[in-house]
Amino acid sequence: MRTSARSGSCASSRSLWGGNRSGNAIFKRGKGNDMSVRRALLIGAGGFGRVHLNELVRLTDAGALELAAVSDVRLTESAAAIVAERGIRHYADYRDMLSAEAGADFVVVSTPIPLHAQMSIDALEAGYHVLLEKPPGALLQDVDRIAETAARTGKLCAVNFFAPSRKAQALIAHAIASGEIGRVRRFKAIALLQRTSAYFGRTPWAGKLTSAGNVVLDGAFHNPAAHLLYSMLKLAETAAGEVGRDSQPVSVTAEMYHANPIESDDTTAMRIEMSDGTTLSYYVTLCAKKTETQRIRIEGTEGAIEWDYDDQVKIWRYGLGKSYDCAEGGIVERRYRNLIGTLDGRDDGLDVSLDSARRFTLVANGAFESAGEIRGIPASFVRLSDAADQPGAYIEGIEAAMKNAFAAGKLLSETGLPWTVQPEPFDLREYRRFPQRFRMNGA
Numbered sequence: 001m002r003t004s005a006r007s008g009s010c011a012s013s014r015s016l017w018g019g020n021r022s023g024n025a026i027f028k029r030g031k032g033n034d035m036s037v038r039r040a041l042l043i044g045a046g047g048f049g050r051v052h053l054n055e056l057v058r059l060t061d062a063g064a065l066e067l068a069a070v071s072d073v074r075l076t077e078s079a080a081a082i083v084a085e086r087g088i089r090h091y092a093d094y095r096d097m098l099s100a101e102a103g104a105d106f107v108v109v110s111t112p113i114p115l116h117a118q119m120s121i122d123a124l125e126a127g128y129h130v131l132l133e134k135p136p137g138a139l140l141q142d143v144d145r146i147a148e149t150a151a152r153t154g155k156l157c158a159v160n161f162f163a164p165s166r167k168a169q170a171l172i173a174h175a176i177a178s179g180e181i182g183r184v185r186r187f188k189a190i191a192l193l194q195r196t197s198a199y200f201g202r203t204p205w206a207g208k209l210t211s212a213g214n215v216v217l218d219g220a221f222h223n224p225a226a227h228l229l230y231s232m233l234k235l236a237e238t239a240a241g242e243v244g245r246d247s248q249p250v251s252v253t254a255e256m257y258h259a260n261p262i263e264s265d266d267t268t269a270m271r272i273e274m275s276d277g278t279t280l281s282y283y284v285t286l287c288a289k290k291t292e293t294q295r296i297r298i299e300g301t302e303g304a305i306e307w308d309y310d311d312q313v314k315i316w317r318y319g320l321g322k323s324y325d326c327a328e329g330g331i332v333e334r335r336y337r338n339l340i341g342t343l344d345g346r347d348d349g350l351d352v353s354l355d356s357a358r359r360f361t362l363v364a365n366g367a368f369e370s371a372g373e374i375r376g377i378p379a380s381f382v383r384l385s386d387a388a389d390q391p392g393a394y395i396e397g398i399e400a401a402m403k404n405a406f407a408a409g410k411l412l413s414e415t416g417l418p419w420t421v422q423p424e425p426f427d428l429r430e431y432r433r434f435p436q437r438f439r440m441n442g443a
């Protein structure tokens with residue numbers, strides 16, 4: 001692949017991007033002189049919730065919204081100091097917060113995965129909109145319960161999946177609609193990540209299939225590279241829509257392995273067949289020597305598009321390439337901005353709706369069903385380490401193996417790797433409930 005010296009900026013392309021979508025002014029509520037701001041509540045202020053707490057405090061200072069209260073069962077010392085200093089109310093029980101803070105507009109849920117469904121449902125029932133951390137739930141049936149509640153209460157549920165920026169999506173949609181890469185045939189996504197052994201010790205549910213009696217399915221594609229799988233499904237949805245088609249996941253074939261001493265997967269490859277005939281291939285490992293920028297490649301009959309995690313887009317037509325910088329700033333701020341913009345009628349909808357995020361859970365649950373179990377990679381192929389700058393488990397040659405499979409659009413087991421096992425496809429069309437045939441914890 002080659003890029004030419006030509007390059008472009010998404011930001012300068014007003015035809016692809018309306019002028020009202022950037023800048024702090026869009027946080028201002030109402031179309032007239034009403035300058036009141038939306039009020040937020042946060043459940044879970046530690047772990048990743050600390051990112052939310054910091055961002056909500058920063059945006060409160062900027063006058064963009066107001067953080068009214070937080071709930072956490074174990075507020076850290078530093079979070080407690082922020083809360084006390086700012087006069088933010090704290091509740092140990094989130095249900096007390098939901099009933100006491102009726103003037104607030106939306107609730108951010110950033111807690112362990114098994115708690116997502118009940119907390120979101122309680123918040124929606126109490127009359128709040130919700131911004132839910134990814135993944136929306138471990139189980140498809142949980143996501144459907146949240147969706148049913150959102151539909152019944154008429155409240156919004158946004159999901160904090162990282163996805164291509166609006167600029168990137170508009171650029172890619174335009175390229176596909178105008179036939180720049182010909183007919184779209186396949187999507188591929190690759191995440192070569194390094195995670196230390198400490199990563200799996202950070203929280204009791206890390207790397208677990210079940211925790212405290214709840215299903216968590218916390219593995220490579222359900223957590224650190226969940227955004228990439230969601231993003232590929234989102235781009236497939238966008239691409240199909242551009243040529244007037246609907247495209248739903250029809251089946252998934254997934255092989256899942258672990259080299260780390262964990263229950264769930266740290267190395268997975270999967271293939272998803274879509275109803276419009278396109279194929280999606282996905283590769284992730286947490287056992288690489290170094291983390292590389294995650295990327296998605298869309299291949300058409302006359303060219304290709306690549307998007308990466310830095311929102312850089314490259315478009316090739318017959319080998320001649322152009323690069324575009326489509327970065328739009330911090331993802332968490334963008335999610336708040338989009339939820340508020342949607343509530344106030346300035347945005348035309350949620351960037352990541354629960355409906356769209358459901359495809360992720362459908363495919364993710366189906367991937368476990370297809371794999372049937374998580375297979376251990378034999379010790380002779382693995383180097384274990386407790387060092388802070390080394391992967392907890394390094395799989396010999398994993399980078400080249402993954403890149404070869406990615407280039408060929410094959411599963412790892414189709415490339416002849418010795419520790420792999422060919423999986424069975426799993427039909428997603430009538431799938432509603434996990435698990436159907438997956439052996440949880442080897443049971």
Ligand SMILES: NC(=O)c1ccc[n+]([C@@H]2O[C@H](COP(=O)([O-])OP(=O)(O)OC[C@H]3O[C@@H](n4cnc5c(N)ncnc54)[C@H](O)[C@@H]3O)[C@@H](O)[C@H]2O)c1
Nearest residue numbers: 044045046047048049071072073074110111112133134203
């Ligand atoms: N968007 C991202 O890039 C990103 C990155 C990391 C994690 N996450 C997601 O964030 C969520 C939280 O993950 P984490 O690693 O921070 O989890 P965690 O186990 O560290 O818990 C987060 C916080 O929730 C609190 N909590 C637990 N039970 C609670 C309860 N009943 N009521 C109120 N608070 C409670 C904990 O005390 C903790 O402070 C998960 O969905 C995870 O997938 C997202």
